[in-house]
Amino acid sequence: MASPPAHVLDLFAVPDLATPLPGGQGESVQVGDLVLSPGRDADVQAWLSPVLARFAYELDLSPSRRGFRVAMPVPARDGEWVVDGWAASRYEPGTTTCHDLDVVLAAGRLLHARLASLVGARPAAVAARTDRWATAERLAFAPSRAVVAPTTGPTPDAATLAHHATDHPVVAGLVAELATTDPADLGPNQLVHADLAGNVLIDGAGAAVVIDLAPAWRPQRWAEAVCVLDSVLWHGAPPAVLEDWTSGVERQAMLRAVLFRVLSDRPVRPRPYEAVLTALGRPAPRNVPR
Incomplete structure (x- = not known):
């Protein structure tokens, strides 16, 4: 498993202690309160992540939809959704x-x-x-x-x-x-x-x-x-x-x-x-x- 480089962690404002997560391709890691996943297409995420972020926020606020949620995408400090192939979403403890x-x-x-x-x-x-x-x-x-x-x-x-x-x-x-x-x-x-x-x-x-x-x-x-x-x-x-x-x-x-x-x-x-x-x-x- 490859850990996110230091500059990726810095742009997502998370510590440098990465914990591997199960499932998927076995490449996602928990870092602080985020999940970082590699191999993401910057063009796809630039369009998709804002759509999912608005959707996730709507679900979080809707009492009638508490049985169903979507993981919240999180941008980097520079506003980009992907940094060197890494994208972030909110960790769900x-x-x-x-x-x-x-x-x-x-x-x-x-x-x-x-x-x-x-x-x-x-x-x-x-x-x-x-x-x-x-x-x-x-x-x-x-x-x-x-x-x-x-x-x-x-x-x-x-x-x-x-x-x-x-x-x-x-x-x-x-x-x-x-x-x-x-x-x-x-x-x-x-x-x-x-x-x-x-x-x-x-x-x-x-x-x-x-x-x-x-x-x-x-x-x-x-x-x-x-x-x-x-x-x-x-x-x-x-x-x-x-x-x-x-x-x-x-x-x-x-x-x-x-x-x-x-x-x-x-x-x-x-x-x-x-x-x-x-x-x-x-x-x-x-x-x-x-």
């Missing part, structure tokens, strides 16, 4: 990570309902993202573009992902099915949290606190599919919850969630997704690399 899928999904629906009213158009900063998660998300919704490596692409990562599509049977099978199936209407695109599982806390009063919003401009149903997928694979949710995602638009949402996660993983590891694909009625391919 006395919280525990919530692994109850029903609670996590309910918190996500409250979050998405409010975000739909706060953000009416796709933000330019979200559209301009070129990280591996954004690239994988785009290919999950345009899988035919993943079967041919581009001669020129927005990032080297796009060519790498396209190579994985032909190199791994799981990815190739998903791409083939999604590229040849009439696309289902998963609902309107809106700002969603694309990494909800593991990022909902329960505070001492029993309120759900959503943290670390990973922004994407996609249907809410897809974000929920990603959450269910992650919860089954990594957070102890029973595989039986996949039964609600085996047909119709839910199945398409889940297949796109699987393709998104497989393409964004480093290293690519299709093996954990075999049981999910079997539950969705797709035979697991043989000789899949672990």
Whole structure:
């Protein structure tokens, strides 16, 4: 785990004693009364953090919404939301990570309902993202573009992902099915949290606190599919919850969630997704690399 440099700590006005925090990528730290997280996109946070800060403040003041909160982003002393890739939010003492899928999904629906009213158009900063998660998300919704490596692409990562599509049977099978199936209407695109599982806390009063919003401009149903997928694979949710995602638009949402996660993983590891694909009625391919 990398600790924030001294000048980052100075700009966020916190002491130099950093305590690692569980969850996520294992890179966030508590420093004083803040949580500092690395790898943040300055352009994305310059747009997103003020939106979330106003939303968090509104929730803090609303007695009718005490069962649901959002972590409060905190700017640095110079007014910037990101300093050398580090962004800050208010530390929530006395919280525990919530692994109850029903609670996590309910918190996500409250979050998405409010975000739909706060953000009416796709933000330019979200559209301009070129990280591996954004690239994988785009290919999950345009899988035919993943079967041919581009001669020129927005990032080297796009060519790498396209190579994985032909190199791994799981990815190739998903791409083939999604590229040849009439696309289902998963609902309107809106700002969603694309990494909800593991990022909902329960505070001492029993309120759900959503943290670390990973922004994407996609249907809410897809974000929920990603959450269910992650919860089954990594957070102890029973595989039986996949039964609600085996047909119709839910199945398409889940297949796109699987393709998104497989393409964004480093290293690519299709093996954990075999049981999910079997539950969705797709035979697991043989000789899949672990």
